Amino acid sequence: MIREAVKSDIEALARIHSDSLPHSLLPRLGEEFLKNKFYPMVVTSENTLLLVKELGGKVVGLALFVYDSRCLEKEIMKHKASLGIAVIKRIFSDHRIFSAAFRRLCSPKIRTDKTEEFIESSKNQMPAISEMPEFYTLAVLPDFRNKGIGTELTLKGLSILQKNDESACIAKPASHIACSFFQKLGFRNIGREIRGPNERPLMIFKKEKV
Numbered sequence: 001m002i003r004e005a006v007k008s009d010i011e012a013l014a015r016i017h018s019d020s021l022p023h024s025l026l027p028r029l030g031e032e033f034l035k036n037k038f039y040p041m042v043v044t045s046e047n048t049l050l051l052v053k054e055l056g057g058k059v060v061g062l063a064l065f066v067y068d069s070r071c072l073e074k075e076i077m078k079h080k081a082s083l084g085i086a087v088i089k090r091i092f093s094d095h096r097i098f099s100a101a102f103r104r105l106c107s108p109k110i111r112t113d114k115t116e117e118f119i120e121s122s123k124n125q126m127p128a129i130s131e132m133p134e135f136y137t138l139a140v141l142p143d144f145r146n147k148g149i150g151t152e153l154t155l156k157g158l159s160i161l162q163k164n165d166e167s168a169c170i171a172k173p174a175s176h177i178a179c180s181f182f183q184k185l186g187f188r189n190i191g192r193e194i195r196g197p198n199e200r201p202l203m204i205f206k207k208e209k210v
């Protein structure tokens with residue numbers, strides 16, 4: 001069953017997120033930060049669509065879509081004190097976390113491929129990239145991967161966005177595997193997001209014209 005996440009899922013969500021994406025910034029801040037700050041915020045936020053896959057009463061996967069990612073970053077920044085403490089606690093075991101956190105605070109540069117048809121469409125009413133919903137996180141417990149759950153969560157989320165009149169969604173895959181996974185589901189590469197020395201592919205899913 002795929003359903004929207006509720007508060008009682010928070011512990012499972014924090015665990016799946018930190019186990020599946022250990023190198024991303026939020027998990028590097030610690031599971032406690034995800035459990036006590038991040039997920040309580042996104043579960044109740046109207047700015048997010050958080051889906052979970054439940055099998056036999058156990059949450060085995062999650063998909064988090066954010067309608068306005070700048071707004072989410074501002075919401076995260078309301079927890080400045082906890083963020084600061086989390087960074088300080090981690091600094092001895094993860095000495096690059098300070099620069100990683102700092103980079104996240106700076107506005108990213110977006111480099112799009114100017115030959116893309118997307119740029120043409122953006123002149124014709126397509127919202128700017130920063131105004132599009134973002135597919136923020138997708139994670140499935142290792143024992144449940146390659147069974148179609150990631151695909152199911154992604155397609156369900158995209159169809160809910162479309163019902164809510166969102167015609168496009170962007171994703172910034174964290175790995176080559178994720179990149180080819182998104183490509184199979186219809187996302188297209190449109191450029192790169194650059195934060196300091198880090199670059200991530202920028203992909204878009206656009207509703208087909210009928």
Ligand SMILES: CC(C)(COP(=O)(O)OP(=O)(O)OC[C@H]1O[C@@H](n2cnc3c(N)ncnc32)[C@H](O)[C@@H]1OP(=O)(O)O)[C@@H](O)C(=O)NCCC(=O)NCCS
Nearest residue numbers: 020138139140145146147148149150151173174177178181
């Ligand atoms: C990416 C992820 C969510 C996919 O979930 P999933 O439930 O396994 O996805 P599905 O079963 O629907 O589809 C898996 C597809 O990914 C491909 N895949 C899985 N592992 C792969 C690997 N190591 N290398 C290449 N492709 C791989 C499979 O070939 C499969 O494609 P296919 O259906 O054409 O065979 C899951 O692997 C995961 O949680 N990874 C860690 C977190 C992560 O990277 N999230 C993405 C963040 S942007």
